[in-house]
Amino acid sequence: MLKSLMIARATEELEEELLEKEVEKAKYLEEKAPPLQSSSMSLEELRRLCEELNATIDTVDEERYDIEAKVLHNTREIKDLNIKVLDLRGKFKKPNLRRVRVSADAILSSLLGSKHKVSLDLRANLKSVKKEDTEKEKTAEVSNWRKNVEAMAGMEGRKKMFDAAKAQNQ
Known part of the structure; x- marks a missing residue:
């Protein structure tokens, strides 16, 4: 109830301020720019009046420009x-x-918000490997390598390599 009364009072004050500004504007314009009666003026008087108005417009524009420059x-x-x-x-x-x-x-x-539920279980995606299998593979690789070196040793091994290279080229 109090809030609505405060809002109503503020709107009334705002309307009053707008009316006061309009009245002040009208008074200022009446002082600075009185209404023109050009019907009874001759052509020469109208020219003088136009020249005076142009001169006042120029001075007002200069003042406005100066004020804007000062503000900047x-x-x-x-x-x-x-x-x-x-x-x-x-x-x-x-x-x-x-x-x-x-x-x-x-x-x-x-980061993602409550919409996305992401669990970060890194171990779930890993492949399970037994330690015994890896050790057997390592020893098998080592023994095969030694056999290959022994088989390639000497002239017989070089001959085998030479024959294998010829077979690939043909």
Whole structure:
């Protein structure tokens, strides 16, 4: 109830302000630009009036341009001074950060949101390998390599390599 009364009061005040601004604008225009009665003027008087109006328009435009230039200059100065103030304050001290232990699931849920539920179980996708099998394969490879070296040793091994190269070329 109180909130609605405050809103109603604010709208009334806003309307009053708008009416006051319109009245002030009308008064200012009456003072600065009185209504023209050109019906009783001769051609020469109309020319003089137009020249006077053009002169006043020129002076108003010059004043407006000067004011805009001053405003731009002042805003630039304000920005420069703000930058200088920040520079004079020096660098900000960075606070010491605390280590927080968060699981990978919690990080993913915070990044992706609550819509996506992703579990990060890296071990689930791995292939299971028995240690005994790998050791047997290693010994088998070692023994095969030694046999190959012994078979290729001497002139017989070189002859075999030479014959194998000829067979591939043909």
